[in-house]
Amino acid sequence: MQHVEVKAEASSDPIIYVVDDDEELRDSLLDLFLITKQRASAFSSGSEFLKLADTSAAGCVVVDLRMPGVTGLDLQKQLTSLGSRLPIIFLTAYADISTSVRAMKAGATDFITKPFTNQDLLQAIDHAINLDRERRKTDAESDRIRFLAETLTRREREVMLAVVSGLMNKQVAYQLGISEMTVKIHRMSVMRKMQSRSLADLVRKVEQLPKD
The missing domain is CATH 1.10.10.10 (Winged helix-like DNA-binding domain superfamily/Winged helix DNA-binding domain)
Structure with missing residues (x-):
């Protein structure tokens, strides 16, 4: 198992979680996020991610659909059961319409087919992080209103x-x-x-x- 983290200037910055059993892809994405000054953390398996990652953190998850053990869809289900609402971007080398529909219905924000361009991925990540940021603002406002009502x-x-x-x-x-x-x-x-x-x-x- 391998877990590598790239730190941004502020630890409060959103974090991009990469979960993929392809070491070369993980390293490539971490290099990309280092260049673009984004905070990222990479995991070689879904079980490693669930064990070590802070699933309440702000950010998003970029996960391979097909992995040994805990698959991307398994990971999505387990995050939901844990109460995590981290946006999920699926990566796959196999275009499977039925699977992508299942993933999107379960809350995935994007479904990207390998090989992909850095620009496509970065745009998907920006979109996911913006969604997460807006949701957290809405949740914080709802919590404030409930506190006032009490x-x-x-x-x-x-x-x-x-x-x-x-x-x-x-x-x-x-x-x-x-x-x-x-x-x-x-x-x-x-x-x-x-x-x-x-x-x-x-x-x-x-x-x-x-x-x-």
Whole structure:
């Protein structure tokens, strides 16, 4: 087994994981990523990758479809079972439409047939890393909104859900059996705690909360 890493200037940079049993290809890709100043780590097998790699890291996986032991599709399934959402780019020397469809349906971002150009691979990697970056931003925002919502009291949450459903303060008061003034007080508290300056922003945030 062989594991080699190429470090970029910052350890926080996205990492490109290369998983391929072809040593020559691994070395060639690591040289490419060194030249393009990208952080990369190479593994000779899927089992080695699963054992040593940080599957929660930002970046992507470039993996050979057909490998001894843990295949590319096996690796994709195991990453999913681990809760990892690292984008996956499959490499293959065999054009297999049914397999590529399975891989893409399971979440692969690209399917590249060997031999390929460096430009094609780099473009696929840029796309995968951008997807991962945007997903992480979305996840972070969702986590922030859930944290804000957890600061609400039960009554504030009831008022919030009624307000974003389109009800006026008077209607909310009637529905909850409280005074309109109490609704206004709770509504102001909700806007402050949810860090929303407009009803439209509050609606957007509530849409991102898990449904009860």
